[in-house]
Amino acid sequence: MQRINIMATLLATALATHNPAHAEDPCDTLVIPPGAGISGPSDVTALNFLLANSQMNEAVAGMLFTGLINMDKTDQIDYAHSIASKIEDFDNGTRYRVTMHPWLWSDGKPVTSDDVLFTWETIEKLGDNYVAAGEGGIPDLVANVKALNSEQFEVTLKSPANPLWFELNGLGQLTPLPRHAWGNFTADQLYENQSDPKFFSVVDGPFRIENFVMGRSISFVPNPRYPLEQTPFKRMVFKFVNSDGAELQGIAAGELDLANLPHEAFKAGNSVANSHLVPMAPPFGYGYIGLNFKNPKVAFFNDLAVRQAIQDSIDEKTMIAALWHGYGVEVYGPVPPVPPTFLSPEAKAGKFPIGYDPAKAIALLNQAGYVPGPDGIRAKNGVRLEFTLIVPSGTSTSLMMAQMMQPGLRSSGILMHIQQEDFNQMWASLIRHLSTWQAYTLVWSTSPYPSGETIFNTGGAFNFTGYSDPEMDRLIADSASKPGLEALYKYQDYASEHLPYIFLPDTVNTMLVRNGIGGPDRLITPAGGYNPQLLTLNRKACHAAHAFHAR
Amino acid sequence: MNSQTAPATIRGPSANLGRYFRNRTLVTGIALALFVLLPSFLGGLIYGRDPYELHLGQQLLAPSGEFPLGTDSLGRDVLALVFDGGRATLIVALPAAALAFVVGLLYGLASAIGPAWLDRVLMRTLDTFLALPSLVVLIFFASMITLTNTTLIMLIGFISWASLARLVRNEAIAQRGRDFVLAAEQLGGGRWYVARVHLIRVMAPILAVNGTFLIGDSIFALSALSFLGLGVQPPQASWGSLLDSALDIIALDPWWLLLGPGVMIFAALLASSLIGQGLNARFGARS
């Protein structure tokens, strides 16, 4: 009897003290793939925005460090969400005084102008390793940066600049970094630590890093010291996925809360249970074809008539309808029309779009002396209008777009071959300014102030085509130095006329969002701002959606 | 996934010399091989559809009268893709197998009939080479080179020869001591001449059997690489890449995307295995 009693007691004690696994509410954690809303699936590999070499890295860095200047949906400065509260310019755009909001680092210390100075000094120290070197005049145009008091600093330039251009493209790079945490590190050490989460323990943005499993996931928790909107989630996880299809798989299986819907799965996306489709606002950018002006095999690219004929042979409207189910924006110039903040009056009036005009294309080519051969392909002086377009592999959309262009071009007498190449290899041959390629297609994200430096000016850092036109150089310089928008408008119109790129539609991402998650339209701003803290949670709907998956 | 080197024991009916058709294994193997070869090289021509034409608005359709194997996510005819993919796979895998065969044969012969120190060096290197899983090495190199049909043939050819080399070397050494070989050498035949004419002739059955297995290995290697994105590059379809695309949208249950390439790969590998075993039975058992 006694033995049984002891057993019984032991059993009872065991049962009494046994904790059932604490039922975590799955709705407390938001799981999304990085790039949701911005781009296709991509990894996060680094957290330091000064060294961020990809869109996703920049976005994540922006979640940790609030920008000095953040843009809103209409691509204008959003002072309510920026560290800067006021910006004044003096001396014809040579001197800029920035006043900062009171702000705290996550360890309680205040964010001061000294932190901005630290950022500036680090940019200088990094030299060529700084990823944005050359954009917006940083660092070459800056004479000095000095602190006036703990909440104000002044930037003086070497020559007058267009305040709009400098504030949006240049000043915005001076996001404060914590001197008290990083002041003692060399540039090399910063470089080596760029993906170590422990290094990033002091932040001032809406999130702190909880965990970073390289190549698999990165998880964030809210930063309680962030003064603006706090996220309703206790935890947010970026789960890296490898392909568009994997995002779809994630939503269908209940493992992801939102995901990009790949365009080809659009129909199927409509039928994924417990989720709804949300088209995102168009990113501020456009697709384009870069033509190699320095390759003698395709010297005809230098002929404006040929470029215009090519542009006229491309039916953007049908492309958008067929490939993106209507979610896309036609672009015919270097300034995307959505949001229309920087669009020139001529563009707004409809002078450009040139649009799909095959008759005009043929007329242009006839006038320029390109005669159709027996197979319909035009030639002049023995040189056929034939070229190879390099398309990055990894996204089917570029390929489909290229394939859609082929028939239109052929009707105009231009033969375009398609060759897919791994993106890194493609980029390598572009960077090296090799002359082996003839044409390539990519997507360009315009800077917040959509000037053409780095792409269209002679010798620009991202000018791979070799485009060189003194008038264009003058207009670009003017848009950066003369105040107001006039110069920008002139540059726009000139570029739309002279086509340094062939412009292609700006594609829009559609997202699949699980029921219960709200506010996906606030996830991104056209200028590339990434604000997952603005996503909302409807707990009841979320539970219902989860219950479906817990079969 | 093992590559078969030393043929094990007899399978199927006992060897009946000259009676090919009673060798069910061999016949089935050849039938399967035709099932794979004919559609891959002739199917595209007969069927006539462009595999890369995008039928917009008809994406991801299940098989129907118009599209016997349905369409993929870009709206392409899957049956046409399977044909073209087969062609693309085989025009790389078959030459690669041939290359591996030649390299392995030469390496093994050199090891067997050369000086002893060469044998030791070559075999030691071979062992080290064999220590690495072939796919791992393939992935390694594939990440470094530009991937074209030619480079793929060379890559797969230069990786797969190892097991054949060892087999050839062992066999050649075993055969080297036999009377007729010694006689030929006495009569003044140089080492390489002896090797070419006599050793190879004597080893022919083993070479045939293992050569066939080599084809299967080659097809497997190429399909695996293509599946991983490191083989035949898009937009050219191949069996491996078709499977990869299917896996990508597996959440949509696209069984018709799996069926074509899956059956083809299965048939090809099975054919290689059966023909090899059938030949093995035909030529008699060796332990």
Add this chain to the structure above:
Amino acid sequence: MLRTLFTRGSASFLSIALLITMVFIMAHLPPGGPAFSILGVKATPASVAAINSRLGLSIPLWQQYLIWWGHLLTGNLGNSYLLNRPVAQILGSYFVNTIAFYTISILVSVAASIGLGLVQGVYYGRWPARVIDFYQLAFYALPGFLVGTVLIMFFSVRLGWLPASGIVDVRDISPGIGSFAAHLVLPVTTVALLTTASLSRYFGEAVHEELGKEYVRTAAAKGVSFSAILFKHVLRNALRPLITILGLSFPYIFTGGVTVETVFDYPGLGWLMWRSALERDYPVVIAIVLIIGVLTVLGNFLADVVNGLLDPRASYE
């Protein structure tokens, strides 16, 4: 025994040394620099030059080779191009995941192979053996990535019984054993199906051969029960070649494992190698090739040792 160990051990060490040299040569064959992999979209000629000097790619090759050895011996596997972190740090959890995955798969495969092999050997020529024959033949021709994909389609997508990918649900803050187990079922099944197909064939042959031997007839004549013969003698003798085959199969387990890991998005060494190969992150790829090579050499060595322990003379009692 000790002498064999020593000779085999030094042979293995030689193999490893040769392996390391081969990998070094392979790693430095491709022309061009890794700068573009590291810098991605932000590569400019100036930053490329900065990277190249930082990585020390300009010193003579033989010096790089010595430095390579020095690094390896101190456990320095280089820095990932993509993450700028030491490769050795990155590999840790992936290594553990792969070891766990393969160990479980091998255990399951061996158990299944022994079972199937016994049936195949005992029922040689009769229908149970024919069925197993067919299974072995079929799965020789079914690559891992095909089998895995089909399993996912049936068990994850259509039936929803098991997860299609990953190692745990990312949403779980502290995943329990159940989560790990659920995510391992399909991958292990895939690898086991394939490995068993080849292992069981060798085992079945061995069993069949053993059963035909003199001592079995003698024991039966003496009145020893069939199961005693089977499990005490035949099994032990037939196991010996199995161990050798197992050791030799290590490379193939890794081969199969790589594709299975990618199909199931399982974060093991094979998966990491694949991703790194796609992203051209060479230090990681090279490190994994080395590790796998060393593991296989060690695996063979281990199989030899175990074989030596199961000395044939001990089984003839």
